[in-house]
Amino acid sequence: MNITVKYLLELKRGYDRREAGEDILVDLNKATMSLLTKRNRTATTRDVIEYILAQPLQFTLGEKKSYSNYGYMLLGYLVNNATGMPYMDFLEKNFFRGLDVELCKTSPYEHRHDRIIQESRLTGLDPLRPMSNRPVAAVYGGYGAIMEECSAAFSHKASASTIAKFAGFHAVSGIGLRKNGCRPGDFEGARTHVESNGDFDFAVVLNTRDFAFD
Known part of the structure; x- marks a missing residue:
């Protein structure tokens, strides 16, 4: 296959x-x-x-x-x-x-x-x-x-504002155009959350993920 x-x-x-x-x-x-x-x-x-x-x-x-x-x-x-x-x-x-x-x-x-x-x-x-x-x-x-x-x-x-602008046109989870949803993510030196809800899009970006292990 x-x-x-x-x-x-x-x-x-x-x-x-x-x-x-x-x-x-x-x-x-x-x-x-x-x-x-x-x-x-x-x-x-x-x-x-x-x-x-x-x-x-x-x-x-x-x-x-x-x-x-x-x-x-x-x-x-x-x-x-x-x-x-x-x-x-x-x-x-x-x-x-x-x-x-x-x-x-x-x-x-x-x-x-x-x-x-x-x-x-x-x-x-x-x-x-x-x-x-x-x-x-x-x-x-x-x-x-x-x-x-x-x-x-x-x-x-990218900055939080850039991610939020992207979410204004694209699905934050899965594929396709904008729809309600959210997506968290993290990597060394970063932790993010982006969400589309109704007519509102927002994102939060932190410069560490260390607290996630505490």
């Missing part, structure tokens, strides 16, 4: 990160270590896809829903190859349309002039230098992700 775009959009892509025991997008060092060239470069989007393709599915495609960051990465890779456009450019042209959405970068040196600093109590190994055993803050890759390779999953940066 072949995976379809419909399966990817509906979260019925056969991969369950809980049953698999891993979320490969926040453990890119594992994919890097599977490469024959692991001492020379980090894993790319294509490398991660090939790594997962070598693993068994957790359920039959289309059988049930299961959220996974990997599925969104696969969708972004498909869009990139089908359109010939970088995924971020595709979103800006067809969905963002002037909204101030950026691709968040991994390296701490890219954040020296950030107006708002992301915070986390955690550290981890630097995924940009997988052979170095160098610890970095979780918000700068220590959580295991290379943000530039995960642009279709969780690497977008």
